[in-house]
Amino acid sequence: MIRQAIPSDVPALVRNRLAQQQELYSIDNLDRDDRQRLEEQLFGYFAWACTNDNVLFLVDQEDSAIAAVCGFSIEHQPPQIEDNGEYAYVCDAYTAPRFRCQGRMGRLVRAGTAQMRKRGVSALYFDSISKDMIRLCQNLGFKQRHDYYSLVL
């Protein structure tokens, strides 16, 4: 069942994010202090995100387990000729290993896309080091459009 995340999901969202980061960056075990720092930041972030209108986290719940999560973070940029400047960054996508290849992330991204469209968002975008996520999104119609320049602070 796909639904919007609520504040009582925060501990599960934190566990999901830690598992995602460890898998993406091939880290077996985070250093204890690093893990504690990240956990604290994540608790704060998800508590904020679950009550903020500019952020939508969708979860796919299977019995009592959270099988998959995908977030949509809305940005309000100045409108331009091409669109209204409302974009959503797709973030924190993760399907727990035992629930993969069942179409869960595809359904979450589609459900989020429909909700973003209703909110007037004109484009979704993401950046990922995950080839699986890139392929999945390309299959859903995402096209590579821009190369971004960034300055790490």
Ligand SMILES: CC(C)(COP(=O)(O)OP(=O)(O)OC[C@H]1O[C@@H](n2cnc3c(N)ncnc32)[C@H](O)[C@@H]1OP(=O)(O)O)[C@@H](O)C(=O)NCCC(=O)NCCS
């Ligand atoms: C990338 C990731 C989110 C995909 O999640 P998922 O729930 O397995 O995704 P889906 O099942 O919707 O689609 C995955 C594949 O399964 C296929 N599939 C969908 N339903 C299927 C089914 N019923 N039976 C078999 N295969 C199926 C899809 O066509 C897709 O195929 P493709 O890889 O050839 O494109 C997941 O592998 C993951 O969490 N990876 C680690 C973290 C990560 O990369 N996160 C993204 C960070 S941006």
